[in-house]
Amino acid sequence: MIDCFAFGNARASVHRRRQRMVAAGVTWICIAVLHFAAQRSVAAESQQRPNILLIYADDQSYKTISCYQSNPPWVQTPNIDALARRGVRFHRAYLGAWCMPSRASMLTGRLQHAVPTMRMEGTYPASTYDPERCRFVAEEFRRQGYHTAQIGKWHTGTDTGYPRAWDYQIVWNRPGHPENAGNYYYDQILTFNGQDRLTPGYSTDNYTQWAVEYLEGQHRDSDKPWFLWVCYGAIHGPTTPAERHRGSLAGKQPPIPADIFGPWPDKPAYLERTAAWIPGPDGHPALRRKNVPRSNFNVNDAGKRYDDWIQQVNECNMALDEGVGQLIETLRRTGQLDNTLIIYTADQGYGLGEHGFNQKVAPYDATVASPLIISQPTRLPSGKVCRHAVNAPDLVDFICRWAGVEIPWKMDGRDIRPLVQSPETAQWNLPMLMTHTARSYGEDTAQVPQDDRLTIVGNVPWYALLRSGQYKYIRNLVPGEVEELYDLDSDPEELRNLALEAEYKSLLAQLRDQAIAELRRTDAGFVDNLPPARTE
Numbered sequence: 098m099i100d101c102f103a104f105g106n107a108r109a110s111v112h113r114r115r116q117r118m119v120a121a122g123v124t125w126i127c128i129a130v131l132h133f134a135a136q137r138s139v140a141a142e143s144q145q146r147p148n149i150l151l152i153y154a155d156d157q158s159y160k161t162i163s164c165y166q167s168n169p170p171w172v173q174t175p176n177i178d179a180l181a182r183r184g185v186r187f188h189r190a191y192l193g194a195w196c197m198p199s200r201a202s203m204l205t206g207r208l209q210h211a212v213p214t215m216r217m218e219g220t221y222p223a224s225t226y227d228p229e230r231c232r233f234v235a236e237e238f239r240r241q242g243y244h245t246a247q248i249g250k251w252h253t254g255t256d257t258g259y260p261r262a263w264d265y266q267i268v269w270n271r272p273g274h275p276e277n278a279g280n281y282y283y284d285q286i287l288t289f290n291g292q293d294r295l296t297p298g299y300s301t302d303n304y305t306q307w308a309v310e311y312l313e314g315q316h317r318d319s320d321k322p323w324f325l326w327v328c329y330g331a332i333h334g335p336t337t338p339a340e341r342h343r344g345s346l347a348g349k350q351p352p353i354p355a356d357i358f359g360p361w362p363d364k365p366a367y368l369e370r371t372a373a374w375i376p377g378p379d380g381h382p383a384l385r386r387k388n389v390p391r392s393n394f395n396v397n398d399a400g401k402r403y404d405d406w407i408q409q410v411n412e413c414n415m416a417l418d419e420g421v422g423q424l425i426e427t428l429r430r431t432g433q434l435d436n437t438l439i440i441y442t443a444d445q446g447y448g449l450g451e452h453g454f455n456q457k458v459a460p461y462d463a464t465v466a467s468p469l470i471i472s473q474p475t476r477l478p479s480g481k482v483c484r485h486a487v488n489a490p491d492l493v494d495f496i497c498r499w500a501g502v503e504i505p506w507k508m509d510g511r512d513i514r515p516l517v518q519s520p521e522t523a524q525w526n527l528p529m530l531m532t533h534t535a536r537s538y539g540e541d542t543a544q545v546p547q548d549d550r551l552t553i554v555g556n557v558p559w560y561a562l563l564r565s566g567q568y569k570y571i572r573n574l575v576p577g578e579v580e581e582l583y584d585l586d587s588d589p590e591e592l593r594n595l596a597l598e599a600e601y602k603s604l605l606a607q608l609r610d611q612a613i614a615e616l617r618r619t620d621a622g623f624v625d626n627l628p629p630a631r632t633e
Contacts, residue, residue, distance in 0.1 A: 193489060195533075208621075265290065282299060283298070301329055357451070438472075439472045488531050577630075
C-alpha cells in the first residue's frame with residue numbers, strides 16, 4: 098500500500114525543488130539582465146562622455162594658418178581650415194609666453210605664477226616639480242573614468258607623469274635628456290611608457306602615426322572614453338620641413354611688417370635688445386648676427402633673408418597640417434568623430450618680423466597669441482568666430498566641464514562655455530589675464546627679482562597682460578618702464594601705444610585696476626609690490 102503521506106511529501110519536495118530551480122533560474126536571468134544592462138550603461142556612458150583630442154603645435158604664429166586671414170594667399174592649411182569650418186575659431190588665445198609655462202598651465206589649470214613647486218634645475222631644459230603638490234589634470238581624467246594618453250613633446254619636469262597621469266605615453270622628454278633637447282625633428286630619444294629608445298624618422302610624421310594607431314583603438318581600453326594630447330614639435334627651431342615639402346614655396350614673397358627695423362619709441366627699452374632684423378645688401382630684411390653661440394636651438398643663421406625664412410616656416414607647417422587631416426579622417430573612419438571634442442592650438446605664437454622680433458615671449462599678439470579652434474559639430478556651432486580672448490586655464494576649465502571631470506584643486510580659468518556655445522555673443526565682460534614670470538613658477542614668483550638672469554627669457558622681462566574686449570593692457574614689471582595699451586580693433590599690429598596719450602588715461606587706469614584684481618584672484622604673490630611704471 099502506498100503511503101499517501103510520503104507520496105504527498107515527495108510531491109511537495111519535488112514542487113519545492115522546482116520552485117528553487119525556477120527561482121534560481123530567475124536569479125540567473127536577473128543577474129544576466131543586470132550584467133547586460135550594466136554593460137550597456139558603460140557603453141552608453143562612454144558614448145555620452147566625449148572623447149577629447151587636444152592637438153598642440155609649437156611656436157606657431159596664427160599667421161601660418163590660412164583661415165586666420167593674416168597671411169599671404171600662398172599660405173594654405175586646408176585641414177586646419179576644414180576643422181575651423183566645423184567648429185569655433187577664437188580670434189586670439191594666450192596660453193603662455195613660451196613652451197614650458199604654457200604646458201605647465203595646460204597640465205594644472207593655473208597661470209604660471211600659481212603653478213606650485215615647478216622649478217628649472219640642472220642643465221637646460223631640465224626641470225622638476227613635486228607631484229604631490231603639482232598635480233596634473235590628466236590624473237583626474239584617469240581617476241574619473243577616462244583612458245589618458247600623451248604623444249609628442251614633453252617639456253615640464255623630468256617626471257613625465259607616467260603612469261600616474263597617463264595610461265599610455267610616447268614622449269620626447271627634453272628635460273630628461275638635455276643632450277637630445279635640440280633634436281626637434283630627427284633622432285629623438287623617446288620614452289615609450291617609461292622606457293627610453295633612440296628613434297629614427299621625422300618627428301611630425303612619427304607623432305601622427307602613433308596618434309592614428311591610438312585613435313584606431315590600439316593601446317587603450319575600448320570601453321572607456323579617451324583623452325589624447327598630441328604635442329607636435331613643429332614648427333619650433335631648428336625649423337625643418339619634411340623632405341617632401343622642402344623648396345615647395347621657393348620664390349614666394351611675403352609682406353614685410355611695418356616696424357621690422359624699428360624704431361619703437363613708445364615701447365619698452367628691451368626691444369632694442371630683441372631686434373633681430375637689419376637691412377640686407379639689397380635693403381631686404383635679413384637676420385642680424387646675435388651675440389650668442391650657435392647651437393641646434395638656433396632657428397636660422399645670421400644673414401638669412403626674410404622671405405626665405407617665412408617660406409621655411411610655412412613649409413615646415415605643411416606636415417603638421419597633413420597630420421591634422423589624418424587624425425580627423427581616422428576619427429571619421431572609426432565612427433568616433435561625432436563624439437569627439439577636437440581642439441587645435443599651440444603653446445604660443447612666434448614673431449615673424451613684427452616689432453623686429455624673431456622669437457616668442459614678448460606680450461604682443463605676433464609673439465604670444467596662439468591659434469585656437471574648438472570643434473564638435475554635434476554639440477557646438479560650426480563656422481563661427483569668437484572675438485573674445487581666452488587663456489590656458491580657461492581652456493582647461495572648458496575641457497573638464499565638457500567631459501564632466503571635477504578638479505579638486507583651485508584653477509584659474511573662467512567658464513567659457515557661453516563663448517564656445519554662442520561664439521558671436523557681445524555679452525561678455527570678464528577680463529582675461531596672462532602672466533610671464535620668466536623661468537620662475539608658483540612660490541618663487543612672490544617677489545619680482547632684481548637679478549636680470551631671473552627676470553628675463555629671450556631678453557623679455559616679467560609682465561602681466563590683460564585683455565578686456567578690444568583692448569590689451571601690458572604692465573612691464575621693470576621699475577620706470579612704460580605701460581602699454583592697444584586697441585586691437587583699430588590697430589591689430591599694435592603699432593600705437595595709447596598708454597602715452599592723455600585721452601586714454603581713464604581707460605588706462607581702469608584696465609590697470611582690472612589687471613591688479615585678476616592678479617589677486619589668481620594668487621599672484623607679487624601683486625602688492627609691483628614696480629612703479631613710467632607716468633609720462
